[in-house]
Amino acid sequence: MEVNAVRGMHDLFGDEVHKWLFVEGKITRILSSFGYQEIRTPALEKIDVFSQTVGLQTDIVEKQMYLVKESDTEMLVLRPEGTASFMRAVVEHGLHRSGQAQRYFYYLPMFRHERPQKGRLRQFFQFGAELINDPTPHADVELLFLFNAIYHSLGVTEYETEINSVGCAVCRPKYVEILRAFYKPKAAELCPDCQKRLDRAPLRILDCKNEPCRSFAKEAPLILDHLCQECSSHHQELKVQLQKMGVPFKENPRIVRGLDYYCRTAFEFTSPLLGAQNALGGGGRYDGLSERFGVPAFPAIGWAFGVERLMLALDQKQSPYPPVPKPFAYLAPLGEQAFTYLFNLSLKLKKNGIWVEMSYDKDKKLKGLLKEADRWGAELAIILGDDELNASQAVLRNMNERSQENVALDNLEQEVIRRYQRAP
Numbered sequence: 001m002e003v004n005a006v007r008g009m010h011d012l013f014g015d016e017v018h019k020w021l022f023v024e025g026k027i028t029r030i031l032s033s034f035g036y037q038e039i040r041t042p043a044l045e046k047i048d049v050f051s052q053t054v055g056l057q058t059d060i061v062e063k064q065m066y067l068v069k070e071s072d073t074e075m076l077v078l079r080p081e082g083t084a085s086f087m088r089a090v091v092e093h094g095l096h097r098s099g100q101a102q103r104y105f106y107y108l109p110m111f112r113h114e115r116p117q118k119g120r121l122r123q124f125f126q127f128g129a130e131l132i133n134d135p136t137p138h139a140d141v142e143l144l145f146l147f148n149a150i151y152h153s154l155g156v157t158e159y160e161t162e163i164n165s166v167g168c169a170v171c172r173p174k175y176v177e178i179l180r181a182f183y184k185p186k187a188a189e190l191c192p193d194c195q196k197r198l199d200r201a202p203l204r205i206l207d208c209k210n211e212p213c214r215s216f217a218k219e220a221p222l223i224l225d226h227l228c229q230e231c232s233s234h235h236q237e238l239k240v241q242l243q244k245m246g247v248p249f250k251e252n253p254r255i256v257r258g259l260d261y262y263c264r265t266a267f268e269f270t271s272p273l274l275g276a277q278n279a280l281g282g283g284g285r286y287d288g289l290s291e292r293f294g295v296p297a298f299p300a301i302g303w304a305f306g307v308e309r310l311m312l313a314l315d316q317k318q319s320p321y322p323p324v325p326k327p328f329a330y331l332a333p334l335g336e337q338a339f340t341y342l343f344n345l346s347l348k349l350k351k352n353g354i355w356v357e358m359s360y361d362k363d364k365k366l367k368g369l370l371k372e373a374d375r376w377g378a379e380l381a382i383i384l385g386d387d388e389l390n391a392s393q394a395v396l397r398n399m400n401e402r403s404q405e406n407v408a409l410d411n412l413e414q415e416v417i418r419r420y421q422r423a424p
């Protein structure tokens with residue numbers, strides 16, 4: 001057997017985990033202070049959760065889903081994105097029923113069978129924030145402000161926020177017809193994917209990165225010129241409020257987002273800190289999504305960003321990470337009796353929340369033990385041998401200053417705790 005993780009899926013360990021924990025902690029604290037509560041949905045969902053919501057002509061549904069056979073008649077899918085699963089859970093548990101605004105976030109791995117490259121993985125983590133039951137542009141502003149609060153707290157400010165409106169069930173169908181009429185004469189020149197999109201999802205042609213679709217998109221009619229009155233006022237008010245709240249943005253009428261379920265506001269965050277895969281995150285409104293689960297429409301808006309991409313952006317910046325934690329003390333027993341004493345002490349200190357290290361090899365000599373204390377980077381070594389035991393004392397050695405003092409065994413635990421609490 002070849003010992004490799006699945007292509008595009010990575011193990012996380014060592015200093016990397018330390019960095020991730022720091023970033024996760026920061027982000028979840030900010031989400032909490034904005035009132036977002038965590039929701040964890042299962043990794044597997046029924047296939048309809050995505051095929052009926054994200055859209056049949058999307059890359060995600062057409063090409064990228066990992067399928068798991070549940071039975072001869074049922075397929076399950078490893079979650080490729082968070083919003084559809086979130087909405088399935090909201091509807092299942094009636095989380096929308098109060099009619100009051102509700103805020104949720106998720107932090108979960110996503111699975112997409114894509115061609116792996118820098119910043120593009122087959123298993124990647126997303127943080128997502130979702131706000132349901134608030135139709136106002138203020139909800140949109142809050143989400144965009146929240147994204148900024150998170151990225152700025154980590155020192156990442158080099159990105160652009162692009163916003164658009166993709167209209168609603170009233171105005172979008174009319175625009176789609178106009179768009180189809182624009183592309184029809186060019187059909188033969190479109191890329192094979194877009195030729196298929198022309199009939200069922202012409203909006204998505206605007207998103208295509210292939211030539212000549214890209215060039216055509218520059219000439220295509222703009223949805224902003226075809227919004228209904230309600231969508232237009234929502235979009236105007238959003239821009240006014242963003243300005244008032246000091247949230248920088250750029251209007252980009254070609255952003256449609258890849259997925260079917262968006263309506264009105266759609267946005268993307270892109271950063272020059274990333275390479276070819278320059279999207280930090282994106283999101284938008286999905287007011288009607290619940291209808292696909294058989295429940296009348298209610299307002300909803302959210303975003304998601306990829307954590308691996310955030311980490312790549314952070315690698316380009318001065319490190320925001322605190323030093324890698326080290327054990328506070330290294331326990332060095334010399335002899336059987338001392339070993340039992342220090343083994344007991346080590347367990348008590350750990351239970352008190354103090355990380356100490358000790359080797360369970362009883363034959364080590366003092367020199368070897370002190371070398372190990374240095375290797376761990378411990379501030380303190382606690383040395384206990386027969387002589388010390390007879391005198392009911394232990395030696396505390398300051399590993400940085402190389403100074404030593406004796407402490408009575410009766411006070412040893414308290415003394416270590418005291419020093420730990422005083423340590424910077």
Ligand code: AMP
Pocket residue numbers: 081112114119120121122123124126279280281282304305306307308309
């Ligand atoms: P999407 O759901 O495609 O709009 O993706 C939202 C965000 O998730 C993107 O902006 C990226 O930060 C991240 N992302 C999407 N696909 C991948 C991937 N294959 N590998 C790593 N991150 C991804």
